[in-house]
Amino acid sequence: MKAQLSLGRYATVFQAEIYAILACAYEIQSQNRLEKYLSICSNSLAALKASKAIRMSPLVHQCQKALNDTSVPHAMGLFWVPGQAGIRGNEITDRLARGGIALRFLGPKPALGISR
DSSP states (O other): OOOOOOOOTTOOHHHHHHHHHHHHHHHHHHSOOOOSEEEEEESOHHHHHHTTOSSOOHHHHHHHHHHTOTTSSOEEEEEEOOTTSOOHHHHHHHHHHHHHHHSOOOSSSOSSOOOO
16 A cells, blocks of 8 residues: 555644554455465554553554454554664655645544644
């Protein structure tokens, strides 16, 4: 999946990282892949730790539900990759994120909840 979208001006980096993991989980669920185990890599330790937390925001909870959905035939694992390390997939993701920042948000604001 290579897509850019704007989350609006109020989304935090943390929210964007969680949303990216959620979008990956939904994309995996929508495909009829033969693999039994699929990996989602992120350079955000905070997002990866939040995905395992007991107390969480509604967005993190939605992400956890998507990752643990037993109705899909794949197991999804989350893995940390170091940022700015020249990893091809991470470089592509960074480029897409920069492009998404430049896009105009369409829809009601805020796109994601505003933290206290």
